[in-house]
Amino acid sequence: MAFRKFLSALGVNAPSVETVIENPQVGPGGTLRVVVTAVGGGADVDIERVRLEVVVRAEDREYNHKTAWKHPYTVVTADLEGFRLPAGETVTVHGEVVLPWEMPLTHALGAPIAGGRAAVRTELAVDKSVDQGDFDEFEVHALPAQDAILQAYTDLGFRLHEAEVKIGFHPTIAPSMKSRQTEKYWQEIDFFLPEHMTWGNLELETVFTAREDSLDTHPGGYPPATFFYDDLDQQAWTETLKKHVTTYWPSYKK
Structure with missing residues (x-):
């Protein structure tokens, strides 16, 4: 839910800002459409810049790694043009952020x-200071291919536990097969192992590296294992994932 916040940088009778996400359910590669409404306070002001920051909960930045959501990590930003905000008047600007x-x-x-947490943080540059005027969460839904892989894990007896965003580049065990990751963060999706499977750890961590195709x-x-969107076949993908898992964990017998 959007809310209006007074800009603390300008003190009493300050302008207020409200951000509304027009499509609060979106997928990777999608475009967020955002409407920012500013209401003038007791005097005319110049909004020098409006910045939209897409932020996520990152485990590396939180002291309480289970519940905290106080130090989000910025994934992508988009800058909108500034404007003159007359006292008592309303100005609305529209913006987009490509995920x-x-x-x-x-x-x-x-x-x-x-x-898993994601939000748009609206930052305004006003009177030579920066004010984070609004913070609105939205939902990032899995791509059909990601859902298919997660369903395949489920069909193979794995149980989805949680997700964690980590900052940096994902290390792979096999040095000859480097990750094709391009962003400076990755998300681990953790699964509880099937009851019949024996392994040194209690969970399996999976990382997706998605591209356009x-x-x-x-x-x-x-x-x-690489999966192409044009070839999405749930049964075939489940079998492919099973073969891939058994290559590295022979204890998986099912």
């Missing part, structure tokens, strides 16, 4: 993912 294909997910298979799925840091 990267590797955008972390907050929802998959029609439900929220524990630990295809998706790499890294299970546990090992080389990825």
Whole structure:
């Protein structure tokens, strides 16, 4: 829900700003459409810049890694032109932010993912100071291909646990197979192992590297299986994922 916040940089009788996300459910590679409404306060002011920041919850930045959402990480920004805001009047500006294909997910298979959070933070440059005037969460839903892989894991007995965004480049166990990651962060999606599977860890961490036409799925840091969107076939993809998992974890017998 959008809310109006008074710009603290200008003190009493300050202007207020409200941000509304027109399409609060979007997928990686999609475009957020944002409307920013500013209402003038007791005097004319110049809004020098409006910046839209897409931020996510990043485990590296939170002291309480289970619940905190106080120090988000900026994924992408878009700057809108500034404007003159007369006292007591209303000015509305429209903007768009294109999400990267590797955008972390907050929802998959029609439900929220524990630990997945994303928001648009509206930042205004006013009177030579910066004021973060609004903060609005939105949902990032998995691409059909990502949902298909998550469904495949489910069909193979894995249980989705949570997601964590980490800053930097994802390390792979096999040095000969480097990740095709392009963003300076990655999202781990953690699964509880099937009951019949024995392994040193209790969970399997999977990393998606999505592109416009295809998706790499890294299970546990090992080389990825690549899936092309045009070839989406749930049964075939489940079999491919099963073969890939058993290559590295022979204990998977199902």
